[in-house]
Amino acid sequence: MNALSNVKLPPWLQSLASSQNKASLAAPVLIIMLLAMMILPLPAFVLDLFFSFNIALSVIVLLTALYTIKPLDFMSFPTILLVSTMLRLSLNVASTRIVLTEGHTGADAAGKVIEAFGHFLIGGNYTVGIVVFIILTIINFVVVTKGAGRIAEVGARFALDAMPGKQMAIDADLNAGLIGEAEAKKRRSEVSMEAEFYGAMDGASKYVRGDAVAGILVTVINVVGGLLVGVIQHDMPFADATKNYTLLAIGDGLVAQIPSLIISIAAGIVVSRVANDQDIGGQLVGELFAKPEVLYITAGIIGGMGLIPGMPNLVFLALAGALGGSAYLMSKKKVSKVAAETAAAEAAAPAAAAAAEQEEASWQDIMPVDTLGLEVGYRLIPLVDKTQGGELLKRIKGIRKKFAQEVGFLAPPVHIRDNLELKPSAYRIALKGVEVGAGEAFNGQFLAINPGMATGTLQGMVTTDPAFGLPAVWIDASLRDQAQGLGYTVVDAGTVVATHLNHLITTHASELLGRAEVQSLLDHLGKESPKLVEDLVPKMVSISTLQKVLQNLLTEGVHIRDMRTIIETLAEHAVHTQDPGDLTALVRIALGRAIVQQLFPGAGELSVMTLDNRLERLLMQALAASGPDGAGIEPGLADTIAQQAASATQQQEALGLTPVLLVPGPLRALLSRFLRRSLPQLKVLSHAEIPESKTIRVTALVGQQPA
Numbered sequence: 001m002n003a004l005s006n007v008k009l010p011p012w013l014q015s016l017a018s019s020q021n022k023a024s025l026a027a028p029v030l031i032i033m034l035l036a037m038m039i040l041p042l043p044a045f046v047l048d049l050f051f052s053f054n055i056a057l058s059v060i061v062l063l064t065a066l067y068t069i070k071p072l073d074f075m076s077f078p079t080i081l082l083v084s085t086m087l088r089l090s091l092n093v094a095s096t097r098i099v100l101t102e103g104h105t106g107a108d109a110a111g112k113v114i115e116a117f118g119h120f121l122i123g124g125n126y127t128v129g130i131v132v133f134i135i136l137t138i139i140n141f142v143v144v145t146k147g148a149g150r151i152a153e154v155g156a157r158f159a160l161d162a163m164p165g166k167q168m169a170i171d172a173d174l175n176a177g178l179i180g181e182a183e184a185k186k187r188r189s190e191v192s193m194e195a196e197f198y199g200a201m202d203g204a205s206k207y208v209r210g211d212a213v214a215g216i217l218v219t220v221i222n223v224v225g226g227l228l229v230g231v232i233q234h235d236m237p238f239a240d241a242t243k244n245y246t247l248l249a250i251g252d253g254l255v256a257q258i259p260s261l262i263i264s265i266a267a268g269i270v271v272s273r274v275a276n277d278q279d280i281g282g283q284l285v286g287e288l289f290a291k292p293e294v295l296y297i298t299a300g301i302i303g304g305m306g307l308i309p310g311m312p313n314l315v316f317l318a319l320a321g322a323l324g325g326s327a328y329l330m331s332k333k334k335v336s337k338v339a340a341e342t343a344a345a346e347a348a349a350p351a352a353a354a355a356a357e358q359e360e361a362s363w364q365d366i367m368p369v370d371t372l373g374l375e376v377g378y379r380l381i382p383l384v385d386k387t388q389g390g391e392l393l394k395r396i397k398g399i400r401k402k403f404a405q406e407v408g409f410l411a412p413p414v415h416i417r418d419n420l421e422l423k424p425s426a427y428r429i430a431l432k433g434v435e436v437g438a439g440e441a442f443n444g445q446f447l448a449i450n451p452g453m454a455t456g457t458l459q460g461m462v463t464t465d466p467a468f469g470l471p472a473v474w475i476d477a478s479l480r481d482q483a484q485g486l487g488y489t490v491v492d493a494g495t496v497v498a499t500h501l502n503h504l505i506t507t508h509a510s511e512l513l514g515r516a517e518v519q520s521l522l523d524h525l526g527k528e529s530p531k532l533v534e535d536l537v538p539k540m541v542s543i544s545t546l547q548k549v550l551q552n553l554l555t556e557g558v559h560i561r562d563m564r565t566i567i568e569t570l571a572e573h574a575v576h577t578q579d580p581g582d583l584t585a586l587v588r589i590a591l592g593r594a595i596v597q598q599l600f601p602g603a604g605e606l607s608v609m610t611l612d613n614r615l616e617r618l619l620m621q622a623l624a625a626s627g628p629d630g631a632g633i634e635p636g637l638a639d640t641i642a643q644q645a646a647s648a649t650q651q652q653e654a655l656g657l658t659p660v661l662l663v664p665g666p667l668r669a670l671l672s673r674f675l676r677r678s679l680p681q682l683k684v685l686s687h688a689e690i691p692e693s694k695t696i697r698v699t700a701l702v703g704q705q706p707a
Helices: 011-017 019-024 026-039 044-066 077-105 112-121 126-175 181-233 238-272 280-288 292-306 313-358 378-384 392-407 477-485 493-507 515-528 530-536 543-555 563-573 580-590 592-599 613-626 635-654 665-675
Strands: 372-376 414-418 426-431 434-440 446-449 461-464 471-475 489-492 605-611 660-663 683-686 695-702
Touching (some): 026 077, 044 077, 044 238, 077 238, 126 181, 126 392, 292 313, 378 392, 426 493, 446 477, 446 493, 471 477, 477 489, 515 530, 543 563, 563 580, 605 613, 605 635, 635 665, 635 695
Parallel strands (some): 372 414, 605 695
Antiparallel strands (some): 446 489
C-alpha cells in the first residue's frame, strides 16, 4: 500500500484524476455512450439500465425546474434538453435493433422495462396501447411542447428587444451613483445571459418537438418492420406477429414518450414562470390558496353540484367540505395574524410617539438641494418611466454626454421626480432648487414648430416652443406628415422636454461649474500633464480664481474644452495679475481661434458689426472715468446703444449671419456685460481675439448718426 502511494503518476494522468477534470469528462463520455448505443448492439439488461436512467433523469430535471427560483438558475437546461433528446433517440435505435432481431422470442426480448410498459401499463392489449401512445404523443406534441416552444420564442424576442433598455437603465444607475462598476458589470452579464438563455430555449424546444415526431415514426416503423420480420423471416402467424411486435413497439414508444413528456413539462415550467424569491411550489400555494373567500365560493359551487341528483354526491360533498374547512382555518389564521399585528402596533405606538417627542433635530433633517432637477406632472410620467418605454432618460443621458464633449466638463446628473402639484402635462426644470424653466408637453401628441418658413395652418392647440420661443402648434399624430409637408419641424413630447433641458443646461453652464467640477477637470488634465497642473494650482492661482475665470468664459458661451491652453495662459500671466477679469481677457485672446471657429465655422471672411468712431471715443472716455464696471455711462447713451445694437442684430439675423459686435479690447467686457441681458444672442469680440488669417467685413455700424 505504501509502495503504491509513493508511485508518481504522469502529469496527464494526475490531471485526469483530479475531481474537477472528472466532472469535465462527463460530457465526452456521454457523447461516446450515445454514439455507441446507435452503432453497437446492447444486451437487454444494459438497455433496461439506460431506460431506467432516462426516466430518473427526466424526474430529476422536472424537480429541479420546480425548485428553481429564476430561469438563470438553470442555465444548463437548453443543453440538458438536447442531451436528453439525443439519449432517447439513441435508446430508440438500440431498442429497435433488439425488437426486430429478437422480438420473435417473446415479450421480454427487449428487456424487462419495455415488457413492463407493454403489459402492466396497457394491460397487454396492443389496441389500448396504441390509443394511449397516441394520446400521450398528442399531449406532448400539440399542447406541452408547442406551448413551451411558443413561450420560449416570445421570451427570446422580448428579451432581445428589452436588452438595450435594460443596458441603458444599468448605465443610468451607474452614472447616478446608485450602483458600482462591479454591480453594473454583473447586471450587464445577467441581461446578456437572459437573452442567450431564452434564445437557446427557443432552439432546444425544436429538438423536443422533433423528438415527439420521431417517436411516432419510430413506433410505426417498429410495428411494420416487426410484422415483416416475424411473418417473412420467422414464419410466425400474422395474428401472433401483430400482437407480439405491436406490444414491443408500443412499450418501447411509451418508455420514450413518458420521459419526453416529463422533460417537456419541465421546459414549460421554466420558461412560463415569472421570477420572484420563491420556488414554483411555494409560489403556487402562496398565490392560489391565499384568499379564503375564493375557497368559500368554490366550496359553495362544488357543494351545489353535489346536491344534484345523479351526480357523485359523496365525492362532491366531501370535496366541498374539505374546501370549506380549509377556508375556515385560513380565515381564522388570518384574523389571528391581523390581531397580533394590531396589538404589536398599538404597543409600539406609544413608544414611537415618545421617541418622536424626545428626538431632536439633527443634521440628517437637512436635505441637500439637487443641482439639476426635472419635475413632471402625472401624465408625463410615462416619458421618464423606463418600464413604460419612456425615452426621456436615454435622451437626457445623451444630452449630458454631448454637453461634456462640446462644452468641456460633465454636467451634474438630472434628478427626476413627479410633482402632483403641477398640471398633469406640465414640467418644471430647477437649478439648485430654483425654477429656471417650465412648460407643457402632451404625451402622445407632436409639437409642430414654425421655423419661419412654414406655409399653411394646422389644427391644434397654438403655443410657443418652450426652448426658443418660436410659434408652434400641438397636433395629433395623424397630422404629422401634413405638418412636415408644410415646412414645420415636428417633434414628440419627449424631444420637447429634452430640447428645453439642453438649452437651459447650456445657458446656465457657468452656474453648473462648481468647485468639485473644476477639481475633476484638473484631475483629468493632471493624468496627461501633471507638471502643468502642479505648477499652476495652487502655487500661482487659487482654485477659486480658476473657477471664476472658467465661469466667465462659460457665461459668454466660450467652451472650455481646451483646458491645456487655458492653464498655460494663466500660468504665463498669473505672475502679473490675479484679477479674474483681466485673466479672462487674456485667456480669450489665447482661445481666439476657437472662439471664432465656434461663431463662424469654416468661414474665411467674418461679417461683423462695429462701433461708430464717435461712439467708441465716448465709451472709452466713460470707461476711463467710471472704471471697468461702466457705471458712469450716461443713461440716454446706454439706451441708444441698446436700441441700435438690437436693430443691427435683427438685420444680421435677417441676412442669415451670426450677430457679432467687434470692439476694442478695453470695451469688450463692458459692452458684453451690458448687452447680454437684452441681447443674449449677440456675441461681443475684441480685435485681439480675431486670428490674423481671417478677413473682416463690416456689415453694420452701431451708433452711426442718421444722414
